[in-house]
Amino acid sequence: MTGLRERKKQRTRDSLVRAAHELFVEKGYEETTVDEIVAAVDVSQRTFFRYFASKEEVALSLQALVSERYVEALSRRPPGGAPVQVLRSTLEETWESIGEAIEEVVPLPLYMRMWQITESTPALAAAQLRHAVELEERLTAEIARREGLDPGTDSRPRVLVAAFSGVMRAAFRHWSLRGDLTVSAAQQAVESYVEQLGPALSDDWGGASSG
Amino acid sequence: MTGLRERKKQRTRDSLVRAAHELFVEKGYEETTVDEIVAAVDVSQRTFFRYFASKEEVALSLQALVSERYVEALSRRPPGGAPVQVLRSTLEETWESIGEAIEEVVPLPLYMRMWQITESTPALAAAQLRHAVELEERLTAEIARREGLDPGTDSRPRVLVAAFSGVMRAAFRHWSLRGDLTVSAAQQAVESYVEQLGPALSDDWGGASSG
DNA sequence: TTGTCAATTGTCAGCGGCTGTCATTAGTGT
C-alpha cells in the first residue's frame, strides 16, 4: 500500500473538501471564506491553494470525480450499439458505483444539497459548465474512437455529444432546483428528458403533451 | 433626442468596451488589469465598476448584445413552422443586423479575435457558458409561448433548446478555434452542425462520413 | 444667468482570492 505521507495528504484533501462542502451548504458559497475553510481543518491558507487551484475547485471536486467515473465506464464498454444508446446505458450502469465513490468523501445528502448551491451560484454554475465542456471533448473523442471515425472530418460525434450533454444538464438542473434530492429522482429526470430528445426535434409537435 | 449626460455615459461605456477589447486581444485577458483599461480611457477604476459588475462583463458585453438581438428577432417572428426550423431561420435572418450593431462599438475583426480569446480563456469561457444558459431560458420560454405550451409540464421546448444551443456552441467553438474569422465561415459552421443534429441522433450511423 | 437639485465621478480605505518566496517541519531510505 501507499506510505504514510501519501495517506496524510489524502486525508487533508478529503477534510478540506468535506469542510468546504459543509460550510458552503450552511452559509452559502460566496459567504464562505477560504480562511474559514482552512480554520476548520487547521491548515494554512497556502496549503489550501496547493491542493486546489481556486475556491471553485473544491466546490466542484466531487463533480470532477463523477465525470471521471463516467468517462471510464464509457471507455470500458464493449463495441456495438447505437451511440445515443451507449451514452444512455452507460449512465444507467454507473449511478450506483458513482454514489459509493462520493460517499467515501462526503455523505450523499450533503453532496446533493451542494448541487443546489452550485446551480444557484453564478460563479459556480459557470465553472461547472466549463468542466462540462471539457467532459464533452472527452466523450466526443471516445464516441469517435468507438465508431472508428475521425472527429476532425466527421462532426457527428461532436454534435451528438453536444446535444446529449445539453439535455443532461437541463435535466440535472431541473432536478436540483425543483425535484426531490434523491438519486432515483435524478435518474428519473435524466431519463425522461433524454427520451424526449427525438420528439423535441421532430417537425410535428402535434397537440399532445409529453411533459 | 437624449441629453448630453446620457450621451456622455454611452461614450464612456463604449470607450471602455473598446479599450478593453483592444487590450485583451493585444496582451490577453488575464494579463490585462482593470487599471490598464481605465488608464486607456482616463477614468477611475471605480467608474469602470459602475459600468461593469466585473472584468468579465466587459469582455462579454458584446455577446450580450448579440443574444439580445437574437431573442428579439425570435419573438418578432410570426407563428407557424416547426420549432427547430424557426430557431434556424431566425439565425439566418439576423446575421447581418447583428454585425452592424457590433460595428457601432468595435470593428468586426476585433470582435472576432475576441471570440478566440474568450474560447481559450477558462474564466471567460465559463462566464460565456453561464450567459448561454440564461439565453436558453429565454429561448425556451419563447418557444413554449409560440407553441402554446406550459414549460412547467411539457419539457419539449426545454429539451429542444438545450440540444440546439449545445450544437450551436460546439459550432461556434469549432469556428473560432479552427475556422477563418469571417462572418460567412461562422454561418457555414453553424449550418453544417445544425444539419447533422438529426443524423447524429439516429440509431444507424452507417459507414459514410457526414463531416 | 444664476442657483438648486440630482446624477456621475473620483478618492480612499479595505476585504478576499491568489501567488511567489523562503524558512521550517516531517516522512523516507540508507
Next chain:
DNA sequence: ACACTAATGACAGCCGCTGACAATTGACAA
C-alpha cells in the same frame, strides 16, 4: 542516527471588487 526530499507555514504583495463620502458636472426652474 543521518542525510534527503516532500509538504507545510509564515509573510509580503498583487489584483479584482466594494462601501462611503466628497467633489464635480449636467438638468431644470426661477
